[in-house]
Amino acid sequence: MGTKTQKITLNAGFTCPNRDGTVGWGGCTYCNNQTFNPQYCAPTKSVTQQLEEGKAFFARKYPDMKYLAYFQAYTNTYGTVEHCISLYEEALRVDDVVGVVIATRPDCMPEALLDYLTQLNQRTFLVVEYGVESASDDTLRWINRGHTWQQSVEAIERTAARGIRVGAHVILGFPHERPLEQARLIAQLPLTTLKLHQLQIIKGTRMARAYVEHPWPMPTVEEYLQLVRDYVSQLPPRIILERFVSSSPKELLLAPSWGLKNHEFTNLIRKYGL
Ligand code: SF4
Numbered sequence: 001m002g003t004k005t006q007k008i009t010l011n012a013g014f015t016c017p018n019r020d021g022t023v024g025w026g027g028c029t030y031c032n033n034q035t036f037n038p039q040y041c042a043p044t045k046s047v048t049q050q051l052e053e054g055k056a057f058f059a060r061k062y063p064d065m066k067y068l069a070y071f072q073a074y075t076n077t078y079g080t081v082e083h084c085i086s087l088y089e090e091a092l093r094v095d096d097v098v099g100v101v102i103a104t105r106p107d108c109m110p111e112a113l114l115d116y117l118t119q120l121n122q123r124t125f126l127v128v129e130y131g132v133e134s135a136s137d138d139t140l141r142w143i144n145r146g147h148t149w150q151q152s153v154e155a156i157e158r159t160a161a162r163g164i165r166v167g168a169h170v171i172l173g174f175p176h177e178r179p180l181e182q183a184r185l186i187a188q189l190p191l192t193t194l195k196l197h198q199l200q201i202i203k204g205t206r207m208a209r210a211y212v213e214h215p216w217p218m219p220t221v222e223e224y225l226q227l228v229r230d231y232v233s234q235l236p237p238r239i240i241l242e243r244f245v246s247s248s249p250k251e252l253l254l255a256p257s258w259g260l261k262n263h264e265f266t267n268l269i270r271k272y273g274l
Helices: 047-058 083-091 111-123 137-144 149-159 178-185 206-213 222-231 262-271
Strands: 005-010 067-072 097-102 125-133 166-171 191-199 240-243 252-255
Touching: 005 047, 047 067, 047 083, 067 083, 083 097, 083 111, 083 206, 111 125, 111 149, 125 149, 125 191, 125 240, 166 178, 178 222, 191 222, 191 262, 206 252, 222 262
Parallel strands: 005 067, 067 097, 097 125, 125 166, 166 191, 191 240
Antiparallel strands: none
């Protein structure tokens, strides 16, 4: 019988080339990394300590659980190749960690790291997740993303060509987007997994300031559900959908305030025929 496997989110102390001036300053206009770091995960703690604390949290309920080290916060390939390798290898030395998931930007995958990841993929479970966010270069400029759609396509194709599972994140709900056109482009990529996020306006971000000055319409739950259903209908069954929605802490969220938990949303999605 298979064993339950849980991702443990890590903040390994990476930064981001879109914040420190290498690609841009100030980051993507919607970004506030506070929204995706659980309490046990802080860069002052080593990768090992974060994993052990995460394990202790989950093992209370499932003592036989196995774990994936999820390098999530910021850009987890942004450092010297040696430094990145040392962090991934540290994670894999922790008992019951059976694989690694690495989140990064499409413009941040040097060939030398890809060589290492190709080998790593032979000996453990590996997914490389790229923040694609949009297929529209106009949107990518508007959100100060610092890379183009073509860079996303190239990174995904380069990584998949090495036999590595590739995931992508996209955000639905930017103004002036054509989401179904985007879905058709996403469908053509050699992706293993896809995460859909609704646009969330997070307090304290540049996007929040723009939104407060000139609010634009945000979708209702029903409109978003319809959008997700239509979007997913464009995707081939080989792409595994890992999420339909994200939930930032209520106190940080300016809009939309749907007040739904992930599982409630998933139940609603089922009602919508997915
Ligand atoms: S969303 Fe990611 S790429 Fe953009 S500024 Fe934040 S950490 Fe950097």
